Amino acid sequence: MSVVLKNKLFKIVSAACVLSFCGSAVAETTLRFHSGLAQSRPEAAHIDEFARLVAEKSNGELKVEVFHGGGLGLREADILRTLQRGMVDMALMYGEYYTRDAPALSTVYAQGAITESEQHLEILPVITELYNEGYKKWGITTIGGVVAPVFDVGLHCKEPINSLDGLKGKKVRVWSRHLVDTFEELGIAAQVIPQNDMYMALQTGVVDCAYYLSTVAKTVSLQEVTRYEAYLHPWAASPWQFGISDRSLARLNDTQRAALESAAQEVWEITRDLAVDPEREQAARAERETLGITVLEPFSDDDVQTFVTAAWKVWQGMAESAGEDGVHYYQTVTSHLQN
The missing domain is CATH 3.40.190.170 (Bacterial extracellular solute-binding protein, family 7)
Structure with a gap:
């Protein structure tokens, strides 16, 4: 076979590899997730389950790397700014932490708001939507999370x-x-x-x-x-929500985004069912x-x-x-x- 013919065949095979990904998967995307809670907390197990579900639902295309106990060295008071700037991809959000930057978020829910545990489940969609509104102003999208137990x-x-x-x-x-x-x-x-x-x-x-x-x-x-x-x-109990920077969200393809949202919602539903017991x-x-x-x-x-x-x-x-x-x-x- 001539050198010219070999070169032509190589180019054809190379082009076919590009079109078919040459049998390899789409490059894995990793999202860094900040949590200020210690790994010994019950909520941490639910966050780890979320990460596992994301990998499973995306067939390994998307990975969530969780840093428990503030392992990234981030301060809770700074999380709104940190996510807004895309300095970290995801974080466990808790509205009462952000009194410096968004004082109104600490007024969404307060002790004495409910007198029966079941009222919490009834009001949960309302307060969740209000938190979602507040975080959106900072370029943060919330996608499920952990519903804290009503103790x-x-x-x-x-x-x-x-x-x-x-x-x-x-x-x-x-x-x-x-x-x-x-x-x-x-x-x-x-x-x-x-x-x-x-x-x-x-x-x-x-x-x-x-x-x-x-x-x-x-x-x-x-x-x-x-x-x-x-x-x-x-x-x-204000819910712990999973927040993702809109900058990070924009990098995901449809499959990755669907896996992320599905996993987050699954954890939300599991913990909601456990909240009142x-x-x-x-x-x-x-x-x-x-x-x-x-x-x-x-x-x-x-x-x-x-x-x-x-x-x-x-x-x-x-x-x-x-x-x-x-x-x-x-x-x-x-x-x-x-x-």
């Missing part, structure tokens, strides 16, 4: 207290400014103390009670520094009793309504301070809750 919230005290009157004259640990203002509205002293410092604050008498998620109280050993617990209301709450309560906690009668209906009224008043003030978006979010959510 019981109670007062964990050194003395037997199960009324708002009983809390007066006591010092209460809370986790947000909204809660500080809510308790102060009720004439009760409260202060924000980080979870990692809560045990010591109770042990040393800095506070007398902790407003905390009762279902997971044993994980922070509250039974060692408090002896009594009384249920107040269900946790208004009375048997889980009852089992956790029974376990706390075996640890030496005396579970008192819940706060009365009148006390719960008094707390909710104060919480909504403070919530409205926060929303108004956040501007037009905050008022829109507050009015949208509360109007649905009142229907």
Whole structure:
């Protein structure tokens, strides 16, 4: 065979390889995913499952590489800017973290918003859409995520207290400014103390009670520094959403995008179905009793309504301070809750 003929055959074969990808798959695309949660958290397992599903549904064409516990060195307060600039592809979004850049997002949902766990599932589509609106302004698209469990919230005290009157004259640990203002509205002293410092604050008498998620109280050993617990209301748990930079999303082909969205929605539906679980709450309560906690009668209906009224008043003030978006979010959510 002549050299000229060999060259012609080589060019024909090469062209055929280009058209048919020469038997190889489309180049794999990897998305870097930031999560500020420790890998030991239950939510982390759901994020890992999301990554597995993406690879499966895309036949290996798309990969999500998850960095748990802030492994990329990113600060939660900066995530909106980070995604907007495309410095990371994806992140676990939590609206209450972004008070500096988008204060209105922290007013979408607040403690005291619901008094029955089932209300959370009813309002979930509404608050999710509001978060989606807010993130879109930053060039971020949200695609499913992890629906946080609706845990019981109670007062964990050194003395037997199960009324708002009983809390007066006591010092209460809370986790947000909204809660500080809510308790102060009720004439009760409260202060924000980080979870990692809560045990010591109770042990040393800095506070007398902790407003905390009762279902997971044993994980922070509250039974060692408090002896009594009384249920107040269900946790208004903002969802953890999967956000992707629009810049990164634009790089994906139709197959990759479909796999990403399908995987995210599957995780969302699984965790939504697990969110409200009375048997889980009852089992956790029974376990706390075996640890030496005396579970008192819940706060009365009148006390719960008094707390909710104060919480909504403070919530409205926060929303108004956040501007037009905050008022829109507050009015949208509360109007649905009142229907």
